[in-house]
Structure formats: structure tokens, C-alpha cells
Amino acid sequence: MSANDPSDTILFAERPEWADLTPVSQYENIQPLAPIFYKPEYKDATDYFRGVVKIGEMSPRVLALTETIIRLNPAHYSAWQYRYQTLLATNSSLSAELELTNELTKAYIKTYQVWHHRRLLLTKLNDPVPELAFIEDALTLDAKNYHTWSYRQWLLAHYDRAEMWAGELPFVERLLEEDVRNNSAWHHRFFVVFERGAEAGEDIVKRELAFAKEKIALAPNNNSAWNYLRGVLDHSHVPYASQTAFVKLYVSASAPQTGTDEVVDLENPLPAQGAELPCAAAIEFLADIYEAEGKAGLSRAVPLWKSLGDEHDTIRKKYWEYRIREATAAAQTS
Amino acid sequence: MSKPVVIPPLTQKGHAAHCNRCLAGLPASLLDLDGSRMAISFYCLGTLDITGLVDQKITDTDRESWKEWIWDQQAGGVYGSGFRPGPFMTTTENQPSQHLATYSNDYSTPHIIMTYCALLSLAILRDDFTKLDRKGLLQFLRSCQGADGSFSTIPGAGDGDLRMTYCAFAISALLNDWSGIDAPRAFAYLRRCRTYEGGYGQSPTCEAIGGPTYCALASVYLAPPHLAMPLTPAERKQTTRWLLQTQNETGGLSGRTGKLADACYCFWCSASLDILGDRALLNTPAMAAFLASCQFNFGGIAKAPGTTPDPYHTYLSLAAVAIAPPETEDGSWRLQPLNTLINATTDTVKWAKEHIPARAY
Numbered sequence: 001m002s003a004n005d006p007s008d009t010i011l012f013a014e015r016p017e018w019a020d021l022t023p024v025s026q027y028e029n030i031q032p033l034a035p036i037f038y039k040p041e042y043k044d045a046t047d048y049f050r051g052v053v054k055i056g057e058m059s060p061r062v063l064a065l066t067e068t069i070i071r072l073n074p075a076h077y078s079a080w081q082y083r084y085q086t087l088l089a090t091n092s093s094l095s096a097e098l099e100l101t102n103e104l105t106k107a108y109i110k111t112y113q114v115w116h117h118r119r120l121l122l123t124k125l126n127d128p129v130p131e132l133a134f135i136e137d138a139l140t141l142d143a144k145n146y147h148t149w150s151y152r153q154w155l156l157a158h159y160d161r162a163e164m165w166a167g168e169l170p171f172v173e174r175l176l177e178e179d180v181r182n183n184s185a186w187h188h189r190f191f192v193v194f195e196r197g198a199e200a201g202e203d204i205v206k207r208e209l210a211f212a213k214e215k216i217a218l219a220p221n222n223n224s225a226w227n228y229l230r231g232v233l234d235h236s237h238v239p240y241a242s243q244t245a246f247v248k249l250y251v252s253a254s255a256p257q258t259g260t261d262e263v264v265d266l267e268n269p270l271p272a273q274g275a276e277l278p279c280a281a282a283i284e285f286l287a288d289i290y291e292a293e294g295k296a297g298l299s300r301a302v303p304l305w306k307s308l309g310d311e312h313d314t315i316r317k318k319y320w321e322y323r324i325r326e327a328t329a330a331a332q333t334s
Numbered sequence: 335m336s337k338p339v340v341i342p343p344l345t346q347k348g349h350a351a352h353c354n355r356c357l358a359g360l361p362a363s364l365l366d367l368d369g370s371r372m373a374i375s376f377y378c379l380g381t382l383d384i385t386g387l388v389d390q391k392i393t394d395t396d397r398e399s400w401k402e403w404i405w406d407q408q409a410g411g412v413y414g415s416g417f418r419p420g421p422f423m424t425t426t427e428n429q430p431s432q433h434l435a436t437y438s439n440d441y442s443t444p445h446i447i448m449t450y451c452a453l454l455s456l457a458i459l460r461d462d463f464t465k466l467d468r469k470g471l472l473q474f475l476r477s478c479q480g481a482d483g484s485f486s487t488i489p490g491a492g493d494g495d496l497r498m499t500y501c502a503f504a505i506s507a508l509l510n511d512w513s514g515i516d517a518p519r520a521f522a523y524l525r526r527c528r529t530y531e532g533g534y535g536q537s538p539t540c541e542a543i544g545g546p547t548y549c550a551l552a553s554v555y556l557a558p559p560h561l562a563m564p565l566t567p568a569e570r571k572q573t574t575r576w577l578l579q580t581q582n583e584t585g586g587l588s589g590r591t592g593k594l595a596d597a598c599y600c601f602w603c604s605a606s607l608d609i610l611g612d613r614a615l616l617n618t619p620a621m622a623a624f625l626a627s628c629q630f631n632f633g634g635i636a637k638a639p640g641t642t643p644d645p646y647h648t649y650l651s652l653a654a655v656a657i658a659p660p661e662t663e664d665g666s667w668r669l670q671p672l673n674t675l676i677n678a679t680t681d682t683v684k685w686a687k688e689h690i691p692a693r694a695y
Contacts, residue, residue: 027421029406031399033375033455036360036368046422053441054425075366077487078423078441111366116493144593146536146543153539183591187541190530195539223579223591231530315585319578319615 011044012068017061023047024054042072053082058089067100074108080117094125106138115147119154128159136171143175144184153191160196168192180215183224190228194235205236210266213246217269220250220279230285240289247289250282251304280313287323295331302327339585339619342626343666344655345633346385349648352634353378354391356645357400371420372407375400376451377645379458383679384652384670388458401461404452408465409444411437413489414473416444417452434467443488446478450501453508454678457686468509468692475502475514483516483523484537495537496527500549504676507556510691517561524550525563531591532572544580544589544602547573551609552675574612577603585620586628586638596637597628601650604658608674613658622660622667625651653677 012018025047028035038046045068052062066083069076087097098121101114108114122128135152139145156164169192175185193208194200200208212229216222233240246268249256254277256270271277287304290297302324309320357378360367367374382388392400407418415434418424423442424435437443449471456463477489484494485502499520506512526538527550533542534550551573554564565573580587580603586595587603600621607613627639628651634643635651656672656679673683 024425027406027424029399029403031396032403032420033400034357034360034367034371034378036365036371037362039362039365042362042365050423050425053423053439056439073365073368075369076422077369081488081491082441112493116491120492144590146541150535150537150540154537157539181592183593184541186591187529187531187535191539194530227531227576227591235530315581315583315617315620316578316615318617322615 009041011041012048012065013044018048021048021051021055021057024050026050039072042069045069045072046076049079049082053078058082058086060090060092062086063090063092070104070113074104074111075113077113080113084117084120088124094121097121098125102134105134106141109138109141109145109147112147115151118151122155123158128155128161129164131155132164132167132171136174139175143179143182146184149184149188153188156192165192165196176215180219181222181224183227186224186228190231194232200236205232205238208232209238209243213243213267213269216250217275218272220271220275220277220282223281226281226285240285240292243285244289247282247285250277250279251286253278278312280308283308283312291323291327294334298327298331339623339660341619341622341660341662341664341667342629343664344622344626344652345629346652346666346669347387348633349629349635349652350382350385350387350391350633352630352632352643352648353381353645355633368422369419370448371422372404372417372445372448372451372455373419374645375404376455377649379455380649380678381645381652383458383682384649384656384672386670392459397459401456401459404456404459404461405465406435407448407452408467409435409437409442410467410470411443413443413477414475415467415470416446416449416474418442418444419448434465434470440488440490444474445488446475446485446498446501446505447487449474450504453505453686453690454676454682457678457682457689460685461689463689466690468511468690471505471509472511472514475505478502479516479520483519483521485515485520494523496524496534496546496549496553497536499524500553503553503556507676508686508690510687512558512561517557518563520553521557521563524553528569532569532574532576541590542576544577544587544599544606547577548602548606548609551606552677555609556675570610574607574610574615577607577610577612578615581617581621584624585617585622586624587621594638595624597625597635597647597651597654598637600625601654601657604654605674605677608657616658618658619660619662621658622655622662625655 013023045065049065049069052065063083063086066079069079087094101118101121105114105118122131135148138148172185172189175182193204209229209232212225212232215225249268250271283304287301290301305320305324309317356374382391407420409415409418425442478485480486480492480494485498486492486494487498502515506515527534527546529535529542531542533547535541536543536546580599582588582595584595587599588595589599604613604616607616625635628635630636630643635648636643637647652669653672655667656669657674659667670679673680676683
């Protein structure tokens with residue numbers, strides 16, 4: 001679509017095919033707030049756009065005009081909005097529009113409007129399956145892009161098709177393979193496993209706990225994996241104490257010794273070689289387990305919080321002191 | 335604190351000067367702000383307000399013409415009235431500034447976020463709000479709320495998320511009139527945004543992130559008692575834990591678990607902690623040291639050290655400091671007190687609450 005390339009310097013004011021339209025310039029009072037020094041091509045295109053909107057014209061040339069504006073300012077929500085209505089009014093091919101949007105999405109990946117436009121197109125096209133591959137490709141540009149992930153979650157929830165859900169766990173695992181600290185991927189896993197509407201059974205909970213622990217073993221200082229572990233336990237109302245044996249492996253200063261022929265314990269995987277221990281998240285977790293025991297556990301929880309505040313997580317010293325105060329007060333009143 | 339943190343001074347005047355320059359004009363490289371000029375203006379004016387420099391930096395002529403410019407963006411029509419981001423879609427060439435402009439199509443309607451920003455900007459400029467179409471504004475809020483309880487940016491857009499929920503709640507609080515929103519439905523939506531981590535996603539099913547978490551908590555606490563839907567004690571504890579976890583070894587706070595620290599999240603997360611009454615648990619000297627390192631030599635604050643400053647990060651960094659100042663003798667860190675729920679200085683919010691609601695006749 002070279003005619004719509006913003007580097008094409010022919011202004012709309014100079015194009016004979018636009019001669020019939022009266023441009024409307026932008027009104028500003030004498031001293032506006034935060035005026036933008038518009039490029040001539042932007043002023044020109046938006047003058048014609050205001051002219052178009054004023055008379056309500058919806059025609060193929062409006063698609064060219066709005067594309068020009070969008071390429072100059074992808075956050076111009078009115079241009080997107082008018083473009084979408086024009087696509088519908090002119091019976092334009094929405095598949096062709098999606099093709100164009102593929103390019104625009106990648107070029108303006110942090111822009112709300114491009115993703116909203118995509119959503120509107122999909123709602124009409126009703127062909128969500130190829131989108132999953134597009135999204136995975138877009139994530140190679142930015143694996144934590146919020147819009148990209150939101151769009152995937154919307155797509156899955158909106159269409160709710162078994163064949164779409166089916167590939168999601170391998171997809172998440174591919175992303176965590178690349179970056180085990182990608183919290184967006186962890187969040188997505190929680191969404192896929194627990195928020196589909198269907199109740200996750202005991203075997204699924206077991207599988208998810210094992211998954212989180214396996215990833216913790218690889219890289220213990222990873223809040224995303226610990227938050228996931230907590231999330232699974234909270235969601236399924238399993239007490240944290242069920243994980244005591246596992247957590248203790250990460251609380252001591254050195255990794256437990258293993259014999260080469262030892263059977264791998266899936267419920268309690270050992271920290272990887274060279275892992276930085278003790279792990280602050282494990283200390284916090286163990287203190288939570290003791291705190292839940294009430295008065296009896298307090299004397300074991302307090303030294304753990306103290307060690308976090310004094311040594312292992314000093315930036316949050318005030319928080320750990322607060323936890324000690326709170327738990328101590330709770331024990332006295334119980 | 336285990337390690338004493340050395341905090342360089344906060345160069346308030348430089349930050350105010352950066353924002354003053356932006357109010358005078360933005361370069362063509364910032365074209366993509368055309369649809370959110372009112373928000374940029376609010377961050378600039380907010381910076382002057384929070385540094386206490388409004389009277390010093392804004393001449394009477396500027397003040398009058400800026401108020402007029404903001405009022406020019408108020409428009410009424412079938413969806414009610416509110417403010418547009420700027421004149422970028424105004425199709426009438428000679429806009430009357432003395433009475434309400436009208437929009438006659440769906441492409442130049444008011445915008446809910448810009449409306450929130452305009453009301454606060456006018457309050458910073460101490461406008462008397464006699465030109466405010468209050469009835470129209472309530473109708474506009476109603477026009478933005480969708481069946482799922484969320485609010486869209488403009489009527490019918492269907493792009494609802496928690497940012498606009500917050501704006502609807504803040505506008506209702508400023509109007510002292512809650513008849514423009516269906517609060518139970520709004521809360522049903524808000525609750526769906528909560529995640530297993532204890533924060534809120536921007537919309538249901540999305541990952542927990544600082545900005546929307548502030549929007550959710552502020553909305554919950556802005557609602558009057560008869561509409562309120564408070565968090566349970568367990569939820570509060572979990573949210574505080576997650577918010578504090580966003581502070582990393584740089585001293586700065588990140589928006590999501592495991593992401594890099596960013597000056598704006600120092601505001602969104604510390605403001606959230608303040609709303610929950612847990613601000614004192616934050617390591618404020620470490621946060622201040624991070625924000626100090628985000629300062630640009632020639633004024634303005636950037637998202638991270640070594641990046642380009644902008645009014646958004648400048649204002650929110652200062653707002654974070656106003657909420658959670660470091661314990662230092664250095665007077666450069668003292669700012670005007672902030673109303674955390676509305677996100678403007680307490681004096682400005684007081685003015686707004688005295689002038690925005692409809693008068694009793």
C-alpha cells in the first residue's frame with residue numbers, strides 16, 4: 001500500500017482525487033495547553049479527516065486517509081473508530097484488514113487502539129484459531145507485553161473452544177523454558193488451569209504443585225513461581241503446611257547432599273546445583289506455615305522473619321518487623 | 335534501616351520547569367499524545383501544584399486562557415457531556431467558549447479519562463466551575479458504563495478496564511453524586527479483575543499490575559459507605575504483601591512480579607499501600623534514592639535511570655514522594671500533601687469538592 005506510506009510526501013491538499021472535500025482545520029484558542037507542533041503531513045491528513053467526519057463520508061478513500069493518520073499517530077482513537085465503521089459501511093474485506101493489522105500490531109505493539117481494533121475485527125471474523133500463532137509470534141518481540149497477553153486471554157475466554165485451550169499448557173511451557181521468571185506466562189498458566197470455569201480436580205492441583213516446585217528447584221529465587229505455588233494452594237484450600245518438607249530444602253544455607261543413585265522425589269525436588277540459598281521466599285513460606293499453627297508456631301516463625309529483615313530481605317525490614325508484631329499480638333489475644 | 339541510604343536532593347524547580355516547557359508546547363515526536371493532551375496537561379499542572387509553584391509559575395493571563403482552553407473541550411450531546419482530550423476532532427471552526435459546545439457524531443464525544451483530568455486541572459487553576467454541565471456529566475457516566483459493569487473510554491467503545499472504573503468513581507466523588515454509576519455492577523466487574531497474586535489486572539483474566547491495582551483500591555475506598563464493597567482482611571493482607579514485593583534491590587517498585595522498577599509504579603504501588611493504611615511498611619529511603627536516580631539533569635523525571643523524562647513520570651514520581659516521603663532532614667524532599675484517592679494535592683481536592691458539586695438552591 002505504498003500510496004498510504006507516510007513517507008509519500010504528496011499532501012491530501014495536493015491530491016486531485018480529494019479536491020471535492022473541504023478540509024476542516026483544528027481550532028485552538030490563543031493560548032492552548034500543551035500544543036503539539038504538528039508535522040505538516042499530520043496537519044494536512046487530520047484537516048481532511050475532520051472534513052470527512054463532518055460530512056459523514058464513508059468510502060474506500062477514507063480507508064487510505066485513516067491509514068495515513070494511524071501510521072503517523074497510532075493512538076488516534078477516532079481515526080481507528082471511524083476506520084472500523086467505514087470498513088463495515090463499505091463492505092470491505094475484514095480478512096484483508098486483519099492482514100494489514102498484523103503489520104500494524106507489531107509496529108505499534110504498545111498502543112491500546114491497535115489491539116482494540118484487532119478485537120473488533122475478530123468478533124466479526126470469528127476465526128480465532130490462527131490468532132494463537134500470531135500472538136506467539138508477537139511475543140517474540142516482547143515476551144511480557146501486557147496488551148499481547150490480555151488479547152490472548154480475551155480470545156480464549158471469548159471463544160471458549162476446547163481445541164484452543166488444548167495447546168495452552170505446552171505454549172506456556174515453551175515460554176517458561178525461555179524465561180522461567182516470565183510472570184506473564186505464570187499468570188497465563190493460572191488462568192488456563194483454574195479460570196476456565198471447570199473445577200480443577202485433585203490430580204490437577206497435584207500436577208500444578210509439582211510443576212511449580214520443579215521450576216522453583218531450577219531457580220529458587222523466583223517470586224513468580226512462589227506466587228504461583230501459593231496461588232494453587234489458596235485456590236484449592238490446601239494448607240501451606242502440606243509443603244513443609246519441600247520448603248525446608250530451600251531454607252538452609254546449603255543444598256542438601258544427594259547420592260547419585262537417589263530416586264528423584266517429584267514432590268520435593270532438590271535445589272539445582274549452584275542455586276543461591278537460603279531462599280528468602282522459602283523462609284517467608286515456612287514462617288507462614290508456622291504462623292498458621294497459632295501460638296505454638298510463633299517461636300519458630302519469629303526467628304525466620306527476623307532473619308529476613310536482618311539478612312536475607314533487608315529492603316523489607318519494616319514489613320518483617322510488622323509481621324512479628326502482628327503475629328505476636330494475635331498469639332496474645334488467642 | 336540496615337544500610338543508611340544516601341539520597342541526593344530532589345530538584346523540584348527543574349521538574350516544574352520541565353513541565354512548564356511541556357505546557358508551552360510538545361515536539362512533533364510526541365504526536366501520539368494528540369488524543370491525550372488533557373492528561374499531559376494534568377500531569378504538568380499537577381507537578382506545579384505539588385511543588386507549590388502554581389502561583390509563581392503561572393501568570394494571571396496564562397491561568398485565564400488555560401481555563402478557557404479546558405472549557406472549550408467540554409462538549410454535550412446525546413451521551414451527555416464531559417471533556418475531550420483537546421480540539422483534535424472538533425469540526426466546528428469557531429468554537430464559542432462561553433457556552434457548552436456540542437458534538438453531533440460518535441467521533442468527537444467526551445472521553446472519561448480526559449474528563450477526570452480536566453476537572454482536576456481546573457481545580458488546580460482554581461476555576462469556579464460555573465460552566466460545568468453537571469447533569470450532562472452524570473448522563474455521560476451512565477453512557478460509558480457497559481453491561482459487564484465496566485466503563486469504556488468513550489460511550490459504546492467496549493474497551494472498558496479499571497482505569498475508567500476509577501475515573502467514574504473519582505468523578506462521582508468530586509460531584510458528590512453517585513447517581514451516574516451502577517456501583518454494584520461496577521464492583522462485580524472490579525472483583526473479577528483480582529488475581530491469585532493479590533493485585534488486580536487491568537481487566538478480568540489479566541495479570542496483576544500496579545496501576546489497575548491502585549484504580550481498584552481507590553475505587554473501593556472512594557465509594558460512600560452505603561455502596562462500599564470492602565476487601566476482606568485476608569485479601570488486604572495478600573494485597574499488601576504483593577505490593578511490598580514489587581520493591582526490588584534498586585529501591586524502585588515494579589508494576590508486576592519480576593519486572594524492572596519504574597518511577598510510575600513507585601506511585602501506583604505506594605499509593606495503593608497508603609490506601610490500605612500500610613504505607614509505613616514501605617522502605618521509603620530506598621524508593622527516594624531510586625527516584626532521585628531517575629531525575630534528568632535538565633529537569634523532569636524518567637521511568638528509569640538514563641531514560642528520557644516526561645510529565646507523566648515526573649508528576650507520578652513527585653506524587654509518590656508526597657505520599658511516602660523519605661525520612662530525611664533534606665528539605666528538598668518536602669512537597670505539598672497529596673489526597674491519595676483523588677491523586678491531587680489536598681488543597682486542590684478541597685477546592686474541587688467545594689466547587690464541583692451542584693449547589694443547593
